[in-house]
Amino acid sequence: MTKGRRGLGGFLADFLRGSREGWAAFLFLAPAIAMVLVLRILPSTQAIIDSVRLPNGSLGLGNFTFLLGDPGFQNSLKVTLLFALIVNPLQIALALALAVLLNDRVPAIGLWRTILLLPVAIPQSISAVIWSVIFRPDGPLNAVLGALGLPEQRFLTSVDQALFCIIVMVSWIGVGYWMTFLIAGLKDIPASLYEAATIDGASAWQQFRHVTLPQLRRPLTFVLVADTVANFLIFAPVQILTSGGPEGSTDLIMNNLYTRAFITNDAGGAAAQTLILVAVVVTIVSVQFRLMLPKEGQA
Amino acid sequence: MRKSSFVLAAAALAASSLMGARAEEVTLQFLFPSGNNGLEAAVAEFQKRNPDIKIQYQPIPFAQMNSQVLSRLGTQDSSLDIYGVDAPRVAALVQRKFLTDFSSLKSEALAAFGQKPVETATIAGKMWALPMWNSTQLLYYNKDLLKAASVPEPSADPTKRLTWDELLDEAAKAKAAGAKWGFAYDQVDRYYQLQPLFESNGAGPGLSGPDMLTPTVGSAKWIETAAWYGKLFADGLSPRGVEPAQSPQLFASGQAAFFYGVPAHTTTFLKATELKFGLAPVPYFEGGKPVTPTDSWMIGISPYSKHAEQALKFVRFITLDPEGSAIAAGAQMPANKVSFQQYAQRNTEVGGAATAPFASILSYELANTAVSRPHSVGYVAFEEIMNKTFSDIRNGADAAAGLAKADQALKAAFARLQ
Numbered sequence: 001m002t003k004g005r006r007g008l009g010g011f012l013a014d015f016l017r018g019s020r021e022g023w024a025a026f027l028f029l030a031p032a033i034a035m036v037l038v039l040r041i042l043p044s045t046q047a048i049i050d051s052v053r054l055p056n057g058s059l060g061l062g063n064f065t066f067l068l069g070d071p072g073f074q075n076s077l078k079v080t081l082l083f084a085l086i087v088n089p090l091q092i093a094l095a096l097a098l099a100v101l102l103n104d105r106v107p108a109i110g111l112w113r114t115i116l117l118l119p120v121a122i123p124q125s126i127s128a129v130i131w132s133v134i135f136r137p138d139g140p141l142n143a144v145l146g147a148l149g150l151p152e153q154r155f156l157t158s159v160d161q162a163l164f165c166i167i168v169m170v171s172w173i174g175v176g177y178w179m180t181f182l183i184a185g186l187k188d189i190p191a192s193l194y195e196a197a198t199i200d201g202a203s204a205w206q207q208f209r210h211v212t213l214p215q216l217r218r219p220l221t222f223v224l225v226a227d228t229v230a231n232f233l234i235f236a237p238v239q240i241l242t243s244g245g246p247e248g249s250t251d252l253i254m255n256n257l258y259t260r261a262f263i264t265n266d267a268g269g270a271a272a273q274t275l276i277l278v279a280v281v282v283t284i285v286s287v288q289f290r291l292m293l294p295k296e297g298q299a
Numbered sequence: 300m301r302k303s304s305f306v307l308a309a310a311a312l313a314a315s316s317l318m319g320a321r322a323e324e325v326t327l328q329f330l331f332p333s334g335n336n337g338l339e340a341a342v343a344e345f346q347k348r349n350p351d352i353k354i355q356y357q358p359i360p361f362a363q364m365n366s367q368v369l370s371r372l373g374t375q376d377s378s379l380d381i382y383g384v385d386a387p388r389v390a391a392l393v394q395r396k397f398l399t400d401f402s403s404l405k406s407e408a409l410a411a412f413g414q415k416p417v418e419t420a421t422i423a424g425k426m427w428a429l430p431m432w433n434s435t436q437l438l439y440y441n442k443d444l445l446k447a448a449s450v451p452e453p454s455a456d457p458t459k460r461l462t463w464d465e466l467l468d469e470a471a472k473a474k475a476a477g478a479k480w481g482f483a484y485d486q487v488d489r490y491y492q493l494q495p496l497f498e499s500n501g502a503g504p505g506l507s508g509p510d511m512l513t514p515t516v517g518s519a520k521w522i523e524t525a526a527w528y529g530k531l532f533a534d535g536l537s538p539r540g541v542e543p544a545q546s547p548q549l550f551a552s553g554q555a556a557f558f559y560g561v562p563a564h565t566t567t568f569l570k571a572t573e574l575k576f577g578l579a580p581v582p583y584f585e586g587g588k589p590v591t592p593t594d595s596w597m598i599g600i601s602p603y604s605k606h607a608e609q610a611l612k613f614v615r616f617i618t619l620d621p622e623g624s625a626i627a628a629g630a631q632m633p634a635n636k637v638s639f640q641q642y643a644q645r646n647t648e649v650g651g652a653a654t655a656p657f658a659s660i661l662s663y664e665l666a667n668t669a670v671s672r673p674h675s676v677g678y679v680a681f682e683e684i685m686n687k688t689f690s691d692i693r694n695g696a697d698a699a700a701g702l703a704k705a706d707q708a709l710k711a712a713f714a715r716l717q
Contacts, residue, residue, distance in 0.1 A: 055715050066715070072708060137540040138479075157539045157694040239362070245687055246694040247701075262366035264680040265391065266715050267373075 050271035063272035076256035099182035116176035128240035185219030333358035337629020386594035428597035430634035448476035455656035473556030485560030511675035593669035
């Protein structure tokens with residue numbers, strides 16, 4: 001009973017000694033280890049090998065140098081970073097605002113939450129087809145603008161507007177989803193903290209700034225990281241709405257990667273691009289984790 | 300006695316196992332783009348005639364076809380036996396060793412399909428797929444919209460076809476007289492339908508060289524033709540933001556005066572009871588030659604299939620067999636010459652005066668104006684890059700700048716092909 005917190009090293013030592021406890025631990029861990037091997041380690045290893053295999057069969061870093069000099073890839077990276085810079089703060093701010101709003105006593109609160117969450121239940125491909133009709137130059141959105149006396153817009157056919165149309169569509173899907181995590185976080189905040197703040201004379205904004213936000217740090221960190229990763233991997237809406245156009249203005253990295261892998265059949269280039277994408281995402285997520293660490297003196 | 304009963308038992312066992320083997324059902328997986336009801340009927344008919352072979356027909360969206368084939372055959376997936384092969388992709392699939400050699404069927408194929416489709420399926424002297432469908436284009440016109448604009452109906456005689464300038468002039472008149480759109484493309488932005496524009500204007504297919512791996516899309520003629528294409532949309536004669544799947548509806552609902560599309564839409568348009576339409580041969584550029592696109596889906600067998608013999612039996616049924624190919628075609632144009640005659644006659648008679656010139660136009664175009672897409676291992680990349688470029692030009696990009704970018708992208712993509 002002295003082996004309460006022995007860690008993986010202890011179990012490994014037991015296993016290597018052939019002890020019963022070591023074997024039991026191994027058997028419990030085996031399915032997870034097998035899954036990690038088959039679903040993570042092997043494909044990652046394969047991607048690394050493919051990324052250094054050049055089209056002529058030799059090995060080297062040529063795929064990476066080709067990509068870094070490729071205007072199509074450079075544009076895709078630029079568009080993806082711009083997209084991430086806008087869509088992540090926007091979605092999180094909206095999700096947080098809606099979570100705070102729907103955490104109060106609003107009439108028919110269940111109905112509002114369901115309506116906001118509903119787009120997640122619709123397959124992304126179907127949502128994209130619906131939005132493609134909405135955004136058509138002769139579609140219903142322009143009809144509404146016309147009825148309001150506003151000029152018609154080109155939406156998905158405009159280099160300047162297409163990326164924002166994608167942002168609107170993916171936010172329509174995502175905001176309600178991320179909101180549910182934040183509502184769960186809000187429910188966990190003890191009411192006594194708000195009571196104490198009220199007694200101290202804190203205004204609603206001060207309560208939000210000094211009670212709600214610090215207490216929401218953990219769910220917010222999760223939403224920030226998961227939303228960032230999800231938005232880096234957006235594919236179906238782009239493929240269906242714009243195929244990356246017009247003029248590459250919506251060529252998000254997953255669309256570019258898909259085209260390279262499955263349309264132009266450049267397996268080596270696609271594997272190298274996957275590794276670059278992973279590196280970019282890991283870097284950004286690491287920075288986010290660091291930024292969301294509690295400051296000294298905070299819980 | 301004991302010996303004879305042993306022999307008897309062994310014989311009975313052998314007979315029963317043989318019977319078991321004969322009764323064993325083979326299941327074949329068949330991958331093909333969705334939306335073709337003819338194939339479902341052909342599968343049912345084939346299974347009725349061959350109860351020991353079951354065809355698992357997997358219809359998938361057209362856009363996913365290439366990626367599905369690449370990912371499954373790239374891992375040597377033996378469960379995929381038969382699949383649809385888009386005619387210009389034969390070369391790339393052969394290069395990756397994803398097709399079975401059909402050369403032993405070449406003389407039979409020549410008799411069934413004629414020279415041109417067999418040539419498309421032939422790479423380096425070997426035939427790799429069997430043509431199932433063929434294609435061409437028709438110019439559909441809305442009789443009421445032309446009448447309202449006092450525009451005469453175009454002639455159905457291929458030797459008296461309109462020039463593009465004449466057509467656009469008439470389309471503009473129809474638009475001025477109330478048509479929402481003067482002219483609409485069926486497969487807008489797709490190289491398949493736009494190649495004839497460039498060929499008719501003397502710009503060529505956009506690729507040259509012995510392996511068709513040298514881009515020529517930056518030439519003056521290409522820029523001139525692409526600018527002409529972009530102007531259609533900039534002038535509001537044709538709609539922006541409408542995808543190919545939504546295009547036929549523009550004509551069916553009476554919004555477009557002229558529509559440039561595949562013959563299969565005749566069936567669709569006949570169902571639109573309010574629509575009065577006619578057929579004409581597609582226009583050409585003055586000073587150039589009339590050109591129409593051709594070829595369509597072929598059928599190939601995976602070299603990793605464990606049931607190649609049974610797979611070939613099914614492939615023969617939907618391609619070489621006149622009866623099977625007629626069923627498999629549905630509303631599409633069969634490549635098989637015998638089934639084509641039946642198809643052409645049926646479609647000529649189905650719509651009375653509206654479809655009367657159907658057979659004569661199709662036969663003329665297939666024999667005189669059909670031009671295949673380039674046979675090249677780089678075709679898939681070429682088509683992808685060009686389709687995106689056409690889309691950009693439709694949306695307002697400068698033709699010269701767009702084509703210069705395409706030229707650069709093509710050179711980079713071809714340099715990666717080995």
